[in-house]
Amino acid sequence: TYLYHFYDIQPTNKQTINPIERMSNNSSSSSSSLDSAIIYSAISASILGTSLLAAQSDYLSRKFLSPLKLYARRRQEQIYKIDKAISESIQRIRYHVNEGNYIDSNIEKSVVDLVIDKDEILTLVKDIIASSISSSSRRSTTSDISSSSSTTSPPLIVGISKDLSMVKEQYYIHLAFPYPSTAQEKNNDGSSSTVQHYNRRVQVPLLTFCQTLSQEFESVLTSNAMCFIADASSSLSSHVFTTLLQKCETSLQIPTVQEPAWMTIVAMLLRRKEISHMDGEKILYSLCRMESLKLQYEQRIGSKHKTVVFVLPGQGCTQMLLPVLQKLFPCERHVFAYDGCVDSVKRGLWMLSSLNKKNRRNVGVGNLPLVYSAMPRNISATVPLMTMMKKLPQLPDLLAKLSRDVSSIVEAWISSVDALIVLKEKEKENMYTPFVCRMEFLLKGESGNIGDEERGRLALCNVLQYITGSRSRALDDATLDAAQSVLMDLRKEWRDEMAACKELSQDTRTEIEDCVFSHKMILIGDKTLPDTVIPKIEWSLKAAKKLTSCACCFPGEDGDEDGSQAGDEDNVEDEFAMSTVKSTTSSNARNGYVDGKSKFAFDPSVFTGMK
Numbered sequence: 001t002y003l004y005h006f007y008d009i010q011p012t013n014k015q016t017i018n019p020i021e022r023m024s025n026n027s028s029s030s031s032s033s034l035d036s037a038i039i040y041s042a043i044s045a046s047i048l049g050t051s052l053l054a055a056q057s058d059y060l061s062r063k064f065l066s067p068l069k070l071y072a073r074r075r076q077e078q079i080y081k082i083d084k085a086i087s088e089s090i091q092r093i094r095y096h097v098n099e100g101n102y103i104d105s106n107i108e109k110s111v112v113d114l115v116i117d118k119d120e121i122l123t124l125v126k127d128i129i130a131s132s133i134s135s136s137s138r139r140s141t142t143s144d145i146s147s148s149s150s151t152t153s154p155p156l157i158v159g160i161s162k163d164l165s166m167v168k169e170q171y172y173i174h175l176a177f178p179y180p181s182t183a184q185e186k187n188n189d190g191s192s193s194t195v196q197h198y199n200r201r202v203q204v205p206l207l208t209f210c211q212t213l214s215q216e217f218e219s220v221l222t223s224n225a226m227c228f229i230a231d232a233s234s235s236l237s238s239h240v241f242t243t244l245l246q247k248c249e250t251s252l253q254i255p256t257v258q259e260p261a262w263m264t265i266v267a268m269l270l271r272r273k274e275i276s277h278m279d280g281e282k283i284l285y286s287l288c289r290m291e292s293l294k295l296q297y298e299q300r301i302g303s304k305h306k307t308v309v310f311v312l313p314g315q316g317c318t319q320m321l322l323p324v325l326q327k328l329f330p331c332e333r334h335v336f337a338y339d340g341c342v343d344s345v346k347r348g349l350w351m352l353s354s355l356n357k358k359n360r361r362n363v364g365v366g367n368l369p370l371v372y373s374a375m376p377r378n379i380s381a382t383v384p385l386m387t388m389m390k391k392l393p394q395l396p397d398l399l400a401k402l403s404r405d406v407s408s409i410v411e412a413w414i415s416s417v418d419a420l421i422v423l424k425e426k427e428k429e430n431m432y433t434p435f436v437c438r439m440e441f442l443l444k445g446e447s448g449n450i451g452d453e454e455r456g457r458l459a460l461c462n463v464l465q466y467i468t469g470s471r472s473r474a475l476d477d478a479t480l481d482a483a484q485s486v487l488m489d490l491r492k493e494w495r496d497e498m499a500a501c502k503e504l505s506q507d508t509r510t511e512i513e514d515c516v517f518s519h520k521m522i523l524i525g526d527k528t529l530p531d532t533v534i535p536k537i538e539w540s541l542k543a544a545k546k547l548t549s550c551a552c553c554f555p556g557e558d559g560d561e562d563g564s565q566a567g568d569e570d571n572v573e574d575e576f577a578m579s580t581v582k583s584t585t586s587s588n589a590r591n592g593y594v595d596g597k598s599k600f601a602f603d604p605s606v607f608t609g610m611k
Helices: 019-024 032-048 050-056 058-064 067-097 105-110 118-130 206-217 236-247 261-271 277-297 315-328 341-353 395-399 404-425 439-443 450-468 477-500 506-517
Strands: 112-114 156-162 171-178 183-186 192-195 198-205 225-232 256-258 307-311 333-338 435-438 547-550 579-582
Touching: 058 067, 067 156, 067 261, 067 395, 067 404, 105 112, 118 198, 118 206, 118 277, 156 261, 156 277, 171 206, 198 206, 206 277, 225 236, 225 315, 225 404, 236 256, 236 307, 236 333, 236 439, 236 477, 256 277, 261 277, 261 315, 277 307, 277 315, 307 450, 315 333, 315 404, 333 404, 333 450, 341 404, 341 477, 341 506, 395 404, 395 506, 404 506, 435 439, 435 450, 439 450, 439 477, 450 477
Parallel strands: 112 198, 225 307, 225 333, 256 307, 333 435, 547 579
Antiparallel strands: 156 171, 171 198, 183 192
């Protein structure tokens, strides 16, 4: 895990250079373990000659490697990509904190305060909380720390890493504290922007800090709500909601924590079992609360909606992060936004092909730059953090038919949708009732179809009502008009993007279908995922009606109009209703899903847009 060794990836000179160009030529910043890997690869190549070079080709690997070996080889490449992206993200944040300069690693480390004493950590935590929480918001059972004269501002999370000069198995969190006041600087266009300068750098043991922070936050009352947005659309939803909230921040006053890199690091540590599940929960809980506190301190949270939106870092991390966040914040708002698998693959491939290899940027959908602290979408949207092989043993055989990038995006999408389905199966226990948002409802407007246009406006209004928590009190017309204007621009961008996406061949579509349907519980395309919110004035988080049909009929053909009710809303249109197949050959049929084991349960061509 050399990429987590914080100072080992720092350049040894003081030359100021572009951080992305620096990562493109990373030979001087590689750790000794990477150097060893390069040397080992060079020696191996000289011995194996052309046979090793041939094995590097994914096409030839698909020809000559077994599906399991090919899957294992691809997994190694995927994990390396995530590790490298985390390293690049840390570099960007350090570049920002150092105000656009790279500083010699020894000099940088000499100005960092190492806080390891428990009493000092407790003082640090109390200072952080005291900067934004008044004594009136604290319970009487706790000591009042708000009277402290501390001017400590909530810190920026720079990264999480090991320190080779300390305990080798210990992870540290690196924090940068800004000056209490911020400066206003003029932009080239004459406008002004807030610039933060950092006056203190701290390195503190991760678990001790987060455990202490978690304990202190448990005694802090807050009126701020959180909304977590999970993605299954190759970051289309991440881009749409982030852009929408940022451009409407004046009217909505809902700030976003945009796909933070530190969340991906925590997910990786959980995946590698380098931290326990319980410790992972404390880390996520405390750092999410601290991010919310930071935005409160910056006075970016409006008094009307009092909401902070966390956009999770891509569909590749959803399976690991979403269940934990739902457990930690069951009463907060959750949005699960998705698109079809085929369209997600097309978008992911377009995003990868759009990267300029000579100037690798932190890009998202539309090739727009992300904030410096965000995980790059070309990785988070296309690389699965978790493998689905244990749950779907036949998946390696099916993915072997697809190219490397396509198979990676397909597995990332399946893993994200699987997280939703698993949580929905036990929603009575975990209280997971998200706003399940089909992105096509939002974006398929202005098509000349009056129904699509009206549906788009309703979909926008519905999801904003949920995010803002204002369903019982209508959003004002000015806010909705501003949001509608931004959405129209996003629709145009989406249409241009879809036109630029390379069409997939019929064979590739069929192979993607086979991978998706191997899950047995996913039915996607022209149909919807369980409890997708249908755009309506009186919308519901639960599907109002689920149709039923026998296994020998086309789904929904003989649905029981008086079937079981999941709410008190009007009937859902048949076009978008989810069908349940009652199979006499399988006892595993569940309401809201189609059991793929049932013969004649569905015609696959209906659900992929294939004609």
